[in-house]
Amino acid sequence: MTFDLHHYIMILIGTVLVNNIVLVKILGLCPFMGVSKKLEASIGMAGATAFVLSIGSMTSWGINHYLLEPNGLVYLRTLSFIVIIAGVVQFTEMVMEKNFPPLHQALGIFLPLITTNCAVLGIPLLNAQSSHSFLESLFFGMGGAVGFSMVLILFASMRERLEAADVPAVFKGSAIAMVTASLMSLAFMGFAGLDKY
Amino acid sequence: MLTALYIMLGLALVLGIMLGISALLFKVEGDPLVARIDAILPQTQCGQCGYPGCKPYATAIAKGEADINHCPPGGDAGARELADLMGVEYKPLNAEHGLPKPKAVAFIDENTCIGCTLCIQACPVDAILGAAKHMHTIIASECTGCELCLAPCPVDCITMEPVAETPDNWKWKYPVIPIKAMPADKSRLIMNSIIQFASKLLLGQTADLLIHKFHGGVHRRGHKQLSTTLPIAKLAIPQACSALRQHVGYIPKVKSTSR
Helix, strand or coil: CCCCHHHHHHHHHHHHHHCCCCCCCCCCHHHHHHCCCCHHHHHHHHHHHHHHHHHHHHHHHHHHHHHHCCCCCHHHHHHHHHHHHHHHHHHHHHHHHHHCHHHHHHHHHHCHHHHHCHHHHHHHHHHHHCCCCHHHHHHHHHHHHHHHHHHHHHHHHHHHHHHHCCCCHHHCCHHHHHHHHHHHHHHHHCCCCHHHC | CHHHHHHHHHHHHHHHHHHHHHHHHCCCCCCHHHHHHHHHCCCCCCCCCCCCCHHHHHHHHHHCCCCCCCCCCCHHHHHHHHHHHHCCCCCCCCHHHCCCCCCEEEEECCCCCCCCCHHHHHCCCCCEECCCCCCCEECCCCCCCCCCCCCCCCCCCEEEEECCCCCCCCCCCCCCCCCCCCCCCHHHHHHHHHHHHHHHHHHCCHHHHHHHHCCCCCCCCCCHHHCCCCCCCCCCCCCCCCCCCCCCCCCCCCCCCCC
């Protein structure tokens, strides 16, 4: 089997832009809305989630391929993936508390909540569903991570500007954020079909 | 059925062992943020910030309860450093907590002292020596200049004496050149913070090592003596030379830094 670079680049473009995990698949909305108020915190969150997503998609591929499928235990996917993700998140939190204490403080409760982030669980499940190979799931996971980080940072920069905007009283706060997010989602629909060539 | 149980058990066991090991590797003593804030504070324990000491104030800053500009002894430089650490905007010192004063130590006029021990009880750093109905005196090297002993003295025999400049505490008076901030370019700021974060993430603490700590490099505070104690390069001894006097340059005493 030769290494088909074109195929992997298409997977990357597909997950980053066309099927963006947040804006098109509508997964992982809680950190997208919760941690996007400050740019710095959102960059930290993006880094942490990207790390967990990449590691999580690799390890869960291994578990799925070597443990669950040979034994006919496909029904254990969700459960075992959550266990793995919880472990990786705990590890990330330890590293962050030691090395970046201000960032750890800024992320607060959202850091352990990566465990229940649907994007982080969704990517390994989608990987297993479409029976990706190891490299494919790695690229799928990295693409999801890059897509999530990019959209989160873009959205946070936009919300910092929204703070200064003259918003009608009824739309203030989460409402205008939702409207902005949906407009972003519409914009990302424009990428549809980019991965077909 | 049993295989499922075994697999989940094995998974949990492996993860548990790995997490246990990494918990030992990445152990954090206390709250690292509080310790870092506390290191910046001047440790006068004067309570001018409204908290009973430097550590409680540091804890309050870390929790986000207190602002960074409540410490007059720390001065402007302290507020700037705190703003830097906490990632917030610098604010000038809040005047209602007092204004920075030149460093001073308390002095007890021993002719007037009645030996009431009230000042000993007030001193946060145990810098006053004495006993009931015996004359008290201040251990000048321990006194932080917090002025907490002034108020309880019934005979007002304690005064604050400014610390005289001695060769031990004298510092170079560098010319101060104000640095103008470049016009804020938002996109550049964002890119900068991304790059900084990425390099921190990739290199971790080695980034510090690469920029500041190598011999002959640009050293920041705390690593200044790295290049002064060792020659940057060694020259071969020339064949013929007239020895005048061995001279290795100025070697400062390396003080053990607590940070």
